[in-house]
Amino acid sequence: MLIEGNDGVTVSLRPARWQFPADAGAWDDRWLVIDGTVNLGDKAWSFTDPCLLIEEAHELAIWLRNAAQDRIASSQTAAGEQVEPSLSFMEPLLGFSVTAHRDDELVLHVELAAEAAPPWLHVANPHSDQYTVELRLRSDELLAAATAWSQQLDALPSRTFARTD
DSSP states (O other), X not given: OEEEOTTSOEEEEEEEXXXXXXXXXXXXXXXXXXEEEEEOSSOEEEEEEEEEEHHHHHHHHHHHHHHHTTOSXXXXXXXXXXXXXXXXXXXXXXXXXXXXXXXXXXXXXXXXXXXXXXXXXXXXXXXXXXXXXXXXEEHHHHHHHHHHHHHHHHTSOOOOOOOOO
8 A cells, every 4th residue: 555645745644464474373373474565755664563463454444444535533732742643553653633623625644664764763762663654645636545555465365364362
């Protein structure tokens, strides 16, 4: 999936593969390796990390659709403060929030932390660094990205999952 802001800033995420072979265990069978690329125009970086469970990946698709349809409350914060993502995951590499939604345009924040953060932040402790990418885009563009993400998930080799409780 490619999310592109109207200023050319892009965030690309792709479910590359399952982290483990099938039947590795109830939880291990659910982890996806995600390939990500961020392009800020003057700087870019990529990451590959097993950072989403399959359930979380499907939750992301639903959240993106809801954000495109103005069903996600805008996150507000005081000037200069970090916006808490309204969607986060077990592995805290990715987070998503909407900070504004007017008519058919919205402002999407994608938080990238630890292994997903830009390499120039990995100076002292790579696990404490985070970076927020702001994307201003039309709702239909975000809806198209959500659809592309769902199609990428559907293209993964299928698995049957054991119960985890």
